[in-house]
Amino acid sequence: MNVIVDLCIIPISVGVSLSPYVAACEKVISQAGLKGVLHANGTNIEGEWDAVFAAVKRCHEVVHGMGAPRISTTMRVGTRTDRIQTMEDKVKSVQGKLGGAVEGV
């Protein structure tokens, strides 16, 4: 089962700057061989369910290992059985209905 996930990991009690932790998670995703696209409020990831969720678990382990005692993550998780759809397909599908004038990925 393929999945598209939007992952936002918030380490708690590590100060106000979260980008080192997000960067560490980007590396986890990339080392897992998964496609990840960073945006202003998270990272979109696509792949096989088990591989994607193994990477999410690894992100929690890595961020705890960096010193965060508590993590609050939010995810959007999309699956479909009617057809195969990539992250790019999703964006293009919306842009196609707008005449292409949208800033986007």
Place this chain on the structure above:
Amino acid sequence: MNVIVDLCIIPISVGVSLSPYVAACEKVISQAGLKGVLHANGTNIEGEWDAVFAAVKRCHEVVHGMGAPRISTTMRVGTRTDRIQTMEDKVKSVQGKLGGAVEGV
């Protein structure tokens, strides 16, 4: 690694009533031996990471099997390494700061 998850599964293109799908997911959670607490916008689940996420995957499989061609799920995922905290602890911790007068779980 223990985790507390807030799971909200939205089957798409199955009509306006989603409760049969949510009920099926409640059964998946309970059959997995996990503690689940239903609320108006999702289900809180606590347990070992792998068991909880296996149940989430099973929910997607079951809801697709019931005929939903597309699912959009949202999750809040909390882990902490500083101490053990249950779902009940979280609610009580807030209520203790309010004088107990809050309607809640």
Place this chain on the structure above:
Amino acid sequence: MNVIVDLCIIPISVGVSLSPYVAACEKVISQAGLKGVLHANGTNIEGEWDAVFAAVKRCHEVVHGMGAPRISTTMRVGTRTDRIQTMEDKVKSVQGKLGGAVEGV
């Protein structure tokens, strides 16, 4: 337009204990005359759109006023035009399909 919201406010860089901030938000919701139901991962609120979102804004102002330099909130926001549905209706609708044996609100 009536709305049911699931609100989870995470103050960042205030330490590991978030319950004082959540309790302050409970008071904001209650002082706004809104029905709020606390659960382990957020607070469900129902009411008229403008009143609910004014309370959410007030929560951000109050939590910043308590010293949080940064806040990361997540919300689920549900509206429907086909019929009136309360938070209790949503829970009962699922429980009715389970034979009533679910722990819940």
Place this chain on the structure above:
Amino acid sequence: MNVIVDLCIIPISVGVSLSPYVAACEKVISQAGLKGVLHANGTNIEGEWDAVFAAVKRCHEVVHGMGAPRISTTMRVGTRTDRIQTMEDKVKSVQGKLGGAVEGV
């Protein structure tokens, strides 16, 4: 108070294709004079709190007006008082810690 929002609107019971509704919301955001950046799982928006949330309300009204009887929206809502930060700043801050090799906005 400035805010960065990640908005994902899911119309329920309108079939499997949601892009016409997302495109309509893109127009709402753009007509409100707000900066919106579409990604595979939502749209990031930045602006003054009241303007951003007025646009979110307008999106619900427009999507209901297009025939959706029920909408399930999720939002991430970020505010900070320590400094001004744009959506671009957030992405660059992570990319700067990665050596620039990340695909992103």
